[in-house]
Amino acid sequence: MKQNLDTYLKSHEQALVRFLQQLLAIPTENPPGADYAKCTDFLVASLRQIGLTARRYRVPETECRRTLGENRGFPRYNVVGRWKTGAAETLHFNGHYDVVPAGDGWRFGPFNPKVEKGWIYGRGTSDMKGSLAALWFAVGALKACGIKPACNVEVSFTADEESDSRLGVGHILKERIVRPHYAVVCEGGGRGTLCYGHNGKLWYDVVVYGKSAHAARPENGVNAFEKMAQLVEDLQKYKRLIRRRSFTNLNGEKMYPSLTMGGRFDGSPEGKVNSIPGRASFTLDRRLVPSEKVEPARLELEDWITRAARKIEPARIELIRHPAYEPCFVDPRHRLPETFIAAASAVRRSPVGKKTSFGFNDMHFFAERGIPVIGYGAQGENDHGVDERIRIREIMTTARTYARFLAEWPGA
Numbered sequence: 001m002k003q004n005l006d007t008y009l010k011s012h013e014q015a016l017v018r019f020l021q022q023l024l025a026i027p028t029e030n031p032p033g034a035d036y037a038k039c040t041d042f043l044v045a046s047l048r049q050i051g052l053t054a055r056r057y058r059v060p061e062t063e064c065r066r067t068l069g070e071n072r073g074f075p076r077y078n079v080v081g082r083w084k085t086g087a088a089e090t091l092h093f094n095g096h097y098d099v100v101p102a103g104d105g106w107r108f109g110p111f112n113p114k115v116e117k118g119w120i121y122g123r124g125t126s127d128m129k130g131s132l133a134a135l136w137f138a139v140g141a142l143k144a145c146g147i148k149p150a151c152n153v154e155v156s157f158t159a160d161e162e163s164d165s166r167l168g169v170g171h172i173l174k175e176r177i178v179r180p181h182y183a184v185v186c187e188g189g190g191r192g193t194l195c196y197g198h199n200g201k202l203w204y205d206v207v208v209y210g211k212s213a214h215a216a217r218p219e220n221g222v223n224a225f226e227k228m229a230q231l232v233e234d235l236q237k238y239k240r241l242i243r244r245r246s247f248t249n250l251n252g253e254k255m256y257p258s259l260t261m262g263g264r265f266d267g268s269p270e271g272k273v274n275s276i277p278g279r280a281s282f283t284l285d286r287r288l289v290p291s292e293k294v295e296p297a298r299l300e301l302e303d304w305i306t307r308a309a310r311k312i313e314p315a316r317i318e319l320i321r322h323p324a325y326e327p328c329f330v331d332p333r334h335r336l337p338e339t340f341i342a343a344a345s346a347v348r349r350s351p352v353g354k355k356t357s358f359g360f361n362d363m364h365f366f367a368e369r370g371i372p373v374i375g376y377g378a379q380g381e382n383d384h385g386v387d388e389r390i391r392i393r394e395i396m397t398t399a400r401t402y403a404r405f406l407a408e409w410p411g412a
Contacts, residue, residue, distance in 0.1 A: 004145050005141055005142070005145050005147060005400075005403055005404070005407065006400065008141050008144055008145050009137070009138075009141050009396065009399060009400055009403065010396075012137075012141070013392070013396060015137070016133055016134075016137045016392075016395065016396065016399065017115065017120065017392060019046060019133050019136060019137070020113070020120060020125075020129060020130065020133040020395070021113045021115075021120070021122075022042065023039070023042065023043075023097075023124075023129050023132065023133065024111065024113040024120075024122035024123070024124055024125060024129055025111055025112070025113060025122075026038050026039045026042065026111070027099075027102070027110075027111045027123070028097055028098050028099055028124070029098075029099055029100070029101045029102065029123075030098035030099065030100070030101075030159075030160060030162045030163060031101070031163070032071065032074045033071065033074035033075075033076060033098065033159065033160065034074065036074070036075065036076060036077050036097075036098070036159060037075065037077060039097050040056045040077040040078075040079050040097070040157070041056070043079045043097065043132075043157045044056050044079055044081075046136060047079070047081035047136070047155065049140075050136065050139060050140035050143055050144075051083070051140070051143040052081040052082060052083050052139065052143075052153075052155065053081065053082050053083075053084075054079060054080065054081040054082070055079070055080055056077050056078070056079050057077065057078050057079075057080065057172065057177055058075060058076070058077050059075070059076040059077070059078070059159070059167050059171055061075070063167065063171070064076055064167060067166050067167055068167075076159045076160060076167040076168075076171075077159060078156060078157070078158045078159055078168060078169075078171060078172050078177075079097075079156065079157040079158075080154065080155070080156050080172065080177060080178060081154070081155040081156075081157075082152070082153070082154050082155075083139065083143070083152065083153040083154075084152050085148050085149055085150075085151065085152050085153065086152075087149070087150055087151045087152050087411060087412065088411075088412040089151050089152065089181040089182070089411070089412050090151060090152040090153075090154050090179070090180045090181050090182075091149070091151040091152070091153060091154070091180060091181065091182045091183070091184070091406070091409065092154040092155070092156065092178055092180030092182065092183040092184070092366075092371075093135050093153075093154070093155050093156070093183070093184045093186060093402070094155075094156045094158060094169050094183060094184070094185050094186065094362060094366075095128055095131050095132045095135060095156075095157055095158070095185070095186040095187070095377070096128060096157070096158050096159065096160070096161030096162070096165070096168060096169075096362070097124075097129065097132060097157050097158070097159070098159055098160055098161060098162050098163075098168075099123050099124035099127065099129070099162065100123070100127075100162050100384050102123045103386060104386075105386045106121075106386055106387055107121065107387055108121050108122070108387075110122060110123040110388075111123060113125070115392070118391055118392055118393060119389045119390065119391055119392070120389065120390060120392055121387060121388070121389045122388065122389075123388055124388070125380050125388050125389050125390040126378075126379060126380030126381060126382065126383045126388055126389070126390045127187070127380075127383040127384065127388070128161075128186060128187050128377055128378075130377075130378040130380060130390040130394075130395050130398075131186035131187060131377035131378045131395075131398065132157060132186070133378075133395055133399075134186075134377070134378050134395045134396075134398040134399040134402060135155060135186055135399075135402055136155075137395075137399040138399040138400070138401075138402035138403035138406070139153060139155065139402075139403075139406075141399070141403050142403055142406060142407065147407050149406040149407060149409050150409050150410065150411030150412075151181075151182075151406070151409050151411065153406060154178055154180055156169065156172060156178060158171075158172065158362075161361075161362060164323055165362050165365065166323065168362075169362045169365050170362075170365050173365050173366070173369060180366075180371060181371070181372075182336050182371065182372050182373070183363075183366040183371050183372070183373040183374075184340070184373070184374055184375070184376060184402075184405075185361055185362050185363045185366070185373060185374070185375045185377075186375075186376065186377040186378075187361055187375055187376075187377040188357055188361045188363060188374075188375020188376065188377070189355065189357075189374070189375045189376040189377070190376055190377050190378060190379035190398070191348075191379055191394070192348065192350065192351075192352050192353055193352065193353045193354065193355050194337060194340060194341055194344065194352055194353070194354055194355070194374055194375070194376050195355055195356070195357055195361075195363070195374060195375030195376065196250055196329060196330050196332060196337060196354055196355065196356055196374060197290050197327065197328045197329035197330060197356045197357070197363065197367070198290070198327060198328060198356060198357035198358075198359060198360045198361060198363055198364065198375075199255070199287045199288055199289060199290070199327050199356075199357065199358055199359065199360055200287070200288035200290075200292065200294055200297075200324070200325050200326045200327030200328075200360065200364065201285065201286065201287055201288065201324065201325050201360055202284070202285075202286040202288070202294065202297060202298055202301065202321075202322075202324050203283065203284065203285055203286075203321075203322035203323075203324070204283065204284040204286075204319055204320060204321060204322065205281060205282075205283055205284075205319075205320040205322075206228075206231070206281060206282055206283070206284060206305070206317060206318075206319055206320075207279065207280075207281040207317065207318040207319075207320065208224045208227050208228040208231065208279070208280045208281065208312070208315055208316075208317050209224060209278065209279055209315060209316050209317070209318065210222035210223055210224030210225075210227055210276070210277065210278050210279070210280075210315045211276070211278055211314075212268060212270075212275060212276055212277065212278030212279075213275070213276040213278075214274065214275065214276070215273075215274040215275060215276060216274070218276055220276075221276030221278070222276070222278075222314055222315050223276050223277060224267075224268070224277045224278055224279050224280040224315060225267060225277045225280045227280070227312040227315035228280040228281075228282060230311065230312050231305075231308055231309070231312055231317070232261055232262075232282070234304075234308035234311065235259065235261060235284075235304070235305070235308065238259060238301070238304045239258075239259045242256075242257040242258070242259065243256050243257065243258075245257055245289070245291075245292075246289070247289035247290050247291045247292075247356075249355060249356050250332060250353075250354035250355060250356060251353060251354060251355055255289045255290075255356065255358065256289065257286070257287060257288060257289055257292065257297075258285075258286070258287045259284065259285070259286050259287075259301075260284070260285040260287075261282055261283070261284055261285075262282045262283065263283045263285055264282070264283045265280075265281060265282040265283070266280070266281050266282075267279065267280050267281075268280070284301075286301055287358075288326075288327045289327060290327040290328065290329035290356055291327075291329075292327060293326065293327075294324045294325075294326050298324065302319065305317070305319060325360050325364050326364050326367065326368050327360075327364070328363050328364045328366075328367030328368075328373065329356060329367075330367075330372050330373060330374060331372075332354060334372055335410060336372045336373075336374055337354075337374050339405060339408060339409060339410060340374055340376065340401075340405050341354075342408070343401055343404040343405035343408055344376070344401045344405070346404065347397060347400045347401045347404055348397065348401075357375070361375060363375050376398075376401070377398065378390060378394050378395045378397075378398035379394065380394065
């Protein structure tokens with residue numbers, strides 16, 4: 001079986017390259033969400049080409065407006081492909097097709113993909129259209145070789161990961177368009193490491209309102225900047241508190257909760273040197289390690305801010321929440337990571353390691369619904385940067401890993 005599958009994959013490498021070049025040539029920049037219709041048309045046709053049933057789902061405009069505000073002319077679409085093998089369980093693969101804006105200074109055009117010395121260049125090669133190509137190629141090879149996995153295979157290509165995925169994988173799970181038993185997100189890990197989970201996050205805008213006045217008569221005002229600085233100083237104590245906690249990563253590395261203040265900060269729009277500022281604002285980024293949960297962390301932080309706010313009266317604060325993401329972690333002894341580690345190690349001919357990511361990705365959408373999930377994709381270079389690129393050999397190796405993993409899935 002393995003030899004037949006590997007032989008097919010190696011002899012059809014040019015089909016993989018052609019698919020990826022066509023996909024890269026569609027400039028799905030987010031923001032604003034350009035060419036999503038064209039891209040998803042291509043992806044639906046490509047999944048049908050390899051023998052899957054495939055459908056495109058448009059996100060209702062009302063939901064788009066709630067999430068994006070005004071976004072006229074840029075609808076959101078998600079693609080789902082299915083291979084029903086008659087098995088009792090479904091294994092789902094997810095990847096996003098949107099890319100960050102390209103910018104200037106590329107050797108080649110960012111949407112004019114070129115192959116040079118075994119590398120393919122273009123916006124999205126590494127993040128993450130290369131992984132979509134590996135997945136498409138792997139499933140197509142299984143179909144072509146007559147190898148039926150012991151699970152139903154489900155594929156989703158989704159929108160808006162480069163913003164927050166609520167209209168992408170978040171939408172198709174919330175609406176129960178997909179209901180898998182297990183999932184693989186095609187990023188987070190790669191090469192010699194499998195991702196078992198990631199940190200969570202709480203994001204806020206904190207706005208401090210004082211009272212503006214002329215700097216010549218400061219007693220007539222309430223200095224929002226000074227009150228903000230006092231609030232920040234109080235939050236330094238909270239930072240020290242949470243750093244006493246830790247989570248031991250699978251590679252033995254310690255992970256600690258964190259709080260970052262002032263990733264973005266601002267003052268009164270009418271502010272000038274001889275004015276008492278009546279408004280000041282800053283952001284909070286609270287990272288949760290996999291042993292934490294969003295709701296207790298939220299209550300703890302917001303209670304701390306509420307008590308700190310009493311110390312800066314008569315200034316008052318407004319706390320603006322952003323969407324929170326739960327951390328996630330799959331048991332290393334679960335057959336999902338165990339089967340994948342075995343397949344990846346065999347393909348790479350060396351042991352594949354384990355990690356929990358300090359950042360976050362779309363794995364949490366599955367974990368929040370009790371779906372065991374891992375992360376692994378094709379990794380390149382210069383993600384989000386100029387001259388983003390990936391080795392074709394790396395995409396091929398990832399395709400072989402996906403194919404072997406599905407072929408060796410133990411079934412229910």
